[in-house]
Amino acid sequence: MQSAEAIKATIEAMLCPVHDIYPSVYIVGNEIDIACCCPAFYETCTEQAKKMLSDDDLSDAIIVFG
Numbered sequence: 001m002q003s004a005e006a007i008k009a010t011i012e013a014m015l016c017p018v019h020d021i022y023p024s025v026y027i028v029g030n031e032i033d034i035a036c037c038c039p040a041f042y043e044t045c046t047e048q049a050k051k052m053l054s055d056d057d058l059s060d061a062i063i064v065f066g
């Protein structure tokens with residue numbers, strides 16, 4: 001089972017291959033807010049978050065573009 005904090009840590013460890021910038025992830029209630037440098041890398045981050053969410057009980061979490 002993945003906690004929201006584990007998802008945050010995983011996403012924040014991902015590096016944009018284009019810009020060399022790490023995203024910032026904020027957990028607010030059951031929302032995961034990902035702030036990142038470009039839409040393409042945002043897609044990569046949300047795919048990873050969704051993959052982790054699908055394994056656990058956070059499937060109600062809402063992913064919001066920050």
Ligand SMILES: [Zn+2]
Binds near residue numbers: 016
């Ligand atoms: Zn980028």
